[in-house]
Amino acid sequence: xxxxxxxxxxxxxxxxxxxxxxxxxxxxxxxxxxxxxxxxxxxxxxxxxxxxxxxxxxxxxxxxxxxxxxxxxxxxxxxxxxxxxxxxxxxxxxxxxxxxxxxxxxxxxxxxxxxxxxxxxxxxxxxxxxxxxxxxxxxxxxxxxxxxxxxxxxxxxxxxxxxxxxxxxxxxxxxxxxxxxxxxxxxxxxxxxxxxxxxxxxxxxxxxxxxxxxxxxxxxxxxxxxxxxxxxxxxxxxxxxxxxxxxxxxxxxxxxxxxxxxxxxxxxxxxxxxxxxxxxxxxxxxxxxxxxxxxxxxxxxxxxxxxxxxxxxxxxxxxxxxxxxxxxxxxxxxxxxxxxxxxxxxxxxxxxxxxxxxxxxxxxxx
Amino acid sequence: xxxxxxxxxxxxxxxxxxxxxxxxxxxxxxxxxxxxxxxxxxxxxxxxxxxxxxxxxxxxxxxxxxxxxxxxxxxxxxxxxxxxxxxxxxxxxxxxxxxxxxxxxxxxxxxxxxxxxxxxxxxxxxxxxxxxxxxxxxxxxxxxxxxxxxxxxxxxxxxxxxxxxxxxxxxxxxxxxxxxxxxxxxxxxxxxxxxxxxxxxxxxxxxxxxxxxxxxxxxxxxxxxxxxxxxxxxxxxxxxxxxxxxxxxxxxxxxxxxxxxxxxxxxxxxxxxxxxxxxxxxxxxxxxxxxxxxxxxxxxxxxxxxxxxxxxxxxxxxxxxxxxxxxxxxxxxxxxxxxxxxxxxxxxxxxxxxxxxxxxxxxxxx
Numbered sequence: 001x002x003x004x005x006x007x008x009x010x011x012x013x014x015x016x017x018x019x020x021x022x023x024x025x026x027x028x029x030x031x032x033x034x035x036x037x038x039x040x041x042x043x044x045x046x047x048x049x050x051x052x053x054x055x056x057x058x059x060x061x062x063x064x065x066x067x068x069x070x071x072x073x074x075x076x077x078x079x080x081x082x083x084x085x086x087x088x089x090x091x092x093x094x095x096x097x098x099x100x101x102x103x104x105x106x107x108x109x110x111x112x113x114x115x116x117x118x119x120x121x122x123x124x125x126x127x128x129x130x131x132x133x134x135x136x137x138x139x140x141x142x143x144x145x146x147x148x149x150x151x152x153x154x155x156x157x158x159x160x161x162x163x164x165x166x167x168x169x170x171x172x173x174x175x176x177x178x179x180x181x182x183x184x185x186x187x188x189x190x191x192x193x194x195x196x197x198x199x200x201x202x203x204x205x206x207x208x209x210x211x212x213x214x215x216x217x218x219x220x221x222x223x224x225x226x227x228x229x230x231x232x233x234x235x236x237x238x239x240x241x242x243x244x245x246x247x248x249x250x251x252x253x254x255x256x257x258x259x260x261x262x263x264x265x266x267x268x269x270x271x272x273x274x275x276x277x278x279x280x281x282x283x284x285x286x287x288x289x290x291x292x293x294x295x296x297x298x299x300x301x302x303x304x305x306x307x308x309x310x311x312x313x314x315x316x317x318x319x320x321x322x323x324x325x326x327x328x329x330x331x332x333x334x335x336x337x338x339x340x341x342x343x344x345x346x347x348x349x350x351x352x353x354x355x356x357x358x359x360x361x362x363x364x365x366x
Numbered sequence: 367x368x369x370x371x372x373x374x375x376x377x378x379x380x381x382x383x384x385x386x387x388x389x390x391x392x393x394x395x396x397x398x399x400x401x402x403x404x405x406x407x408x409x410x411x412x413x414x415x416x417x418x419x420x421x422x423x424x425x426x427x428x429x430x431x432x433x434x435x436x437x438x439x440x441x442x443x444x445x446x447x448x449x450x451x452x453x454x455x456x457x458x459x460x461x462x463x464x465x466x467x468x469x470x471x472x473x474x475x476x477x478x479x480x481x482x483x484x485x486x487x488x489x490x491x492x493x494x495x496x497x498x499x500x501x502x503x504x505x506x507x508x509x510x511x512x513x514x515x516x517x518x519x520x521x522x523x524x525x526x527x528x529x530x531x532x533x534x535x536x537x538x539x540x541x542x543x544x545x546x547x548x549x550x551x552x553x554x555x556x557x558x559x560x561x562x563x564x565x566x567x568x569x570x571x572x573x574x575x576x577x578x579x580x581x582x583x584x585x586x587x588x589x590x591x592x593x594x595x596x597x598x599x600x601x602x603x604x605x606x607x608x609x610x611x612x613x614x615x616x617x618x619x620x621x622x623x624x625x626x627x628x629x630x631x632x633x634x635x636x637x638x639x640x641x642x643x644x645x646x647x648x649x650x651x652x653x654x655x656x657x658x659x660x661x662x663x664x665x666x667x668x669x670x671x672x673x674x675x676x677x678x679x680x681x682x683x684x685x686x687x688x689x690x691x692x693x694x695x696x697x698x699x700x701x702x703x704x705x706x707x708x709x710x711x712x713x714x715x716x717x718x719x720x721x722x723x724x725x726x727x728x729x730x731x732x
Contacts, residue, residue: 326712
């Protein structure tokens with residue numbers, strides 16, 4: 001099958017695991033209203049809606065979304081056109097492998113040749129066209145029976161991401177950039193991250209995987225036999241979901257599959273050339289926003305902000321006016337029931353404050 | 367008449383001009399709800415109530431409060447025991463001289479020997495007993511026919527206050543600390559303020575004046591003849607208040623009376639030994655508040671604040687939880703319709719932001 005340069009990809013399905021609470025974006029993101037449900041870039045669309053829109057030109061209505069019980073109503077509300085059987089509701093959190101594996105098991109039943117791309121619901125990509133070009137290449141490689149990931153070009157020596165070590169170029173029709181994967185490596189320390197960056201031989205692991213459904217399940221059957229069998233049982237008899245789900249191993253696709261399969265030379269990577277951001281905290285969010293007239297980044301209605309001698313990120317989300325004076329690299333997130341004031345340098349520590357709220361009897365705010 | 371060491375002072379009246387919006391304490395203090403109506407120290411009482419309580423042991427129910435039309439209802443509400451004729455409502459703002467002068471004119475009619483002490487409604491004093499001792503001395507001197515002020519011992523080279531230059535000691539029974547006043551001087555620059563402090567010969571002018579009602583009006587008749595005559599006309603025929611008030615000169619008691627009378631050697635000063643603060647901005651407010659467990663100053667319910675690696679002043683006044691992380695000398699004032707984030711160093715510039723709100727179509731918030 002040849003690879004087209006544009007238009008939908010025949011037999012290609014998008015799977016979107018929509019999970020993760022985005023604790024470091026509190027109080028915007030809450031456990032009951034996580035990051036993927038929010039418009040964090042001022043685009044007018046939530047990150048989930050943006051992800052769906054980004055993939056639709058490739059997979060049309062071949063879409064499955066896996067999300068938690070608690071978020072299903074809001075997902076339905078945000079995606080009114082979502083098919084009746086396009087929402088997999090997980091009875092309890094089990095990390096990414098059970099969700100993606102169940103989607104694959106369901107799709108393998110529908111279409112033995114189905115190629116699946118799995119993409120997180122809460123990442124920001126602006127170069128949609130470049131992104132889709134990488135997905136097209138990944139699909140071409142996936143059809144050859146490999147587990148394919150898309151690797152993000154590092155923009156700095158980040159210690160918050162896992163890395164993918166590039167292997168040799170692959171000769172696959174329609175995938176000129178395809179490489180083997182030598183290994184997946186865990187989040188490095190700063191010095192190691194710097195050496196990865198300098199070598200040019202590493203990409204960030206953004207959890208993007210493209211594979212034939214049957215290939216994924218057969219691989220899983222090799223590395224996690226019980227899990228694959230349970231997932232296929234559920235796909236055969238969906239009524240068994242609530243019975244079998246609690247005993248599924250809680251494990252990520254990286255640990256369950258990608259790491260061991262890479263060791264066995266069964267993983268390929270398309271090094272992406274598009275921009276990418278996981279909007280991990282308010283500091284990275286700030287980098288995605290344009291400056292207002294006052295020189296601050298406003299996530300919300302700029303008319304609600306009066307900022308003098310201020311730099312940083314201001315999210316006026318309560319309808320109140322937010323006035324800042326003489327504060328640098330500040331982060332102010334104003335919501336109807338909670339206010340956060342911190343700095344861009346401390347943005348990643350918001351998580352610890354949220355833990356403190358939880359343990360301090362304020363769990364209803366988290 | 368001898369001066370008692372305790373108990374009420376016969377014929378002594380307290381006048382409290384309750385005005386000024388306290389713009390630098392926005393958004394706590396508003397033009398519609400100025401500083402003196404607020405509990406700014408967590409005492410449970412507004413600054414106005416604190417002022418009334420501080421003077422009551424000396425003047426009992428001999429009390430007149432002068433305030434603006436807009437604030438009269440709230441003043442009545444805060445002071446339910448205030449006598450029916452104890453509230454002078456100014457038809458429009460005219461600075462301090464007309465208000466204090468009218469109080470004097472009214473009291474001179476009631477009691478030719480009345481001694482009046484005029485004290486701003488929005489200052490904080492904790493050493494009430496030491497303060498009252500100074501007032502007792504001031505009353506003793508006032509009975510000799512002088513205009514008497516109480517001078518605050520400077521605690522630093524402040525450039526935000528006017529200063530009083532001490533003259534020679536006076537020999538007045540019951541007023542061992544009394545001195546003449548050589549002059550009143552305007553707010554100095556930093557170097558001048560430093561030289562004032564070092565000389566030990568200057569006191570801050572906190573606008574506290576004690577005088578016989580007739581003496582004040584006779585002096586005023588000398589320095590501002592039209593004004594004194596109008597005020598006495600109003601006192602004789604209170605129905606003329608609304609007619610005459612608009613033409614009264616808008617002038618402070620310092621400019622109208624104290625400065626020229628000092629030149630003529632008619633002013634005395636009691637150098638006070640009590641603490642004093644005009645709570646001019648959130649920085650000085652911070653100095654009045656104790657540290658919370660988290661090491662911040664909380665004006666409000668400390669349970670509403672979660673502060674990590676934070677120093678500064680936090681006023682949670684909207685019922686929401688306020689979370690701060692890694693911000694130093696920060697000021698966060700959270701009210702139901704407006705939020706301010708600034709630093710202690712910029713506290714005095716809050717005024718300029720309020721001006722910007724006013725001119726920017728947000729006057730309803732100021």
